[in-house]
Amino acid sequence: MSDVTRIVARGGEVVLVTEPRPEPRRGEVLVATEYSVISPGTERTILEATRAPGWASHEYPEPDQAWPQVRAGGVRQDLLLPRPPSPDYASLGYSVAGRVIAAGEGVADLAPGDLVACGGSQCAFHSEVVAVPRNLTVRVPAGLGPDQAAFVTLGSIALEALRRSQRTLGETIAVFGCGVLGVLITMLARAAGMYVVAIDPDSERRAVAAAAGAMPAETGGDLPAQVRASTDGFGADAAIITVTTERSDVINAAVDVLRPGGVVVGVGQFGLGLGRDRWFGAQATILPSIAYGPGRYDPVYEENNWDYPINVVRWTENRNMAAFLRLAADGRLDLDQIPVMRVPAADAARAYAALAAGGLPLTGLIGYPGKDA
Secondary structure, three states: OOEEEEEEEEOOEEEEEEEEOOOOOOOEEEEEEEEEEOOHHHHHHHHHHOOOOOHHHHOOOOOOOOOOOOOOOOOOOOOOOOOOOOOOOEEOOOEEEEEEEEEOOOOOOOOOOOEEEEEOOOOOOOEOEEEEEHHHEEEOOOOOOHHHHOOHHHHHHHHHHHHHHOOOOOOEEEEEOOOHHHHHHHHHHHHOOOEEEEEOOOHHHHHHHHHOOOEEEOOOOOHHHHHHHOOOOOOEEEEEEOOEOOOOHHHHHHHHOEEEEEEEEEOOEOOOOOOHHHHHHHOOEEEEOOOOOOOOOOOOOOOOOOOOOOOOOOOOHHHHHHHHHHHHHOOOOOHHHOOEEEEEHHHHHHHHHHHHOOOOOOEEEEEOOOOOO
16 A cells, blocks of 8 residues: 555645555545645635644534434444544645546446546545545546546535525526636526626636626625616625625625525625614525535435435535536536646645735646646
8 A cells, every 4th residue: 555645734834744545445436636626715714723723623524523313213323434534634625536546345337547526525635546435426528627627526516506596597696706616606607597796806806707707896886786787777686605704794795786585695604794674675585505515414425325316306416516517528617717826736835825815816726646737
């Protein structure tokens, strides 16, 4: 068994560690990573958390994770659970693409050499080799390169957020935050025949969203008036928040730009100090979007690969991942429009430093041996 290199967070810094190569458990796939994509907001939060005691509580699974009961007690208990996190560092990364090295017991449809994309913060790390459950692994469609397929998890997060809004052809989405998730949501909404108003204080990021088909709006001035001007005076049908802030300004601004009865979908982390009269007057529904879709944080689905029947749950996290890749392979999404910094794994810290500065690029693409940047 050879050792592999991982990119992790320790003491607020990005560091490389070497550890034994993982072995696939039943239902898992062992993958040699070619590319992984940084999730800037999530990973910046993890990095900052490791500066203080108690950082382990920011990982999934947490130490001494309490699993809520979501099924009747008749479900058997001999289930695989996520591998426990290291006490020495916090894991980084959850969106990779690479080639199958081996398939664990019970995996019948993937074989060594297959190009796949994988998700999951408990397994799809920034690492040379990862062991990932089959339900968190999707085959990459023909014609899509591994560098683009590595966006799979970020793409499924964006797709799930759009699904949670329950908007349809011809409606308008106000996207707060033109980072990588905001731009992916813009691309998906436009591919689905929706209109997008992109809101961000950074003019360069607004320009990226505009190139993806959004109508940019500045955060200064009368934001509701800007949105009403592009929606026949009504306001947006939904607002999707992708930003990370402790302040509550963004939730109040999102409610203000809605038409009566609109929906706010929360993807990022933000304050919830929403004025009751504001919310009540807007008749707004406020919904969370849970990561990649139904199945996330459920070890019965993820680690044990018990799929939800399609007539019960149409879009699971695995089906979201596959749908995103298919749209990209079909040319419905131009992922080359996303400004990225390409770095080899050994130089990953440089990408994190650039992302921490804000502005552009929107994310980092990490290349592994043989695929360095």
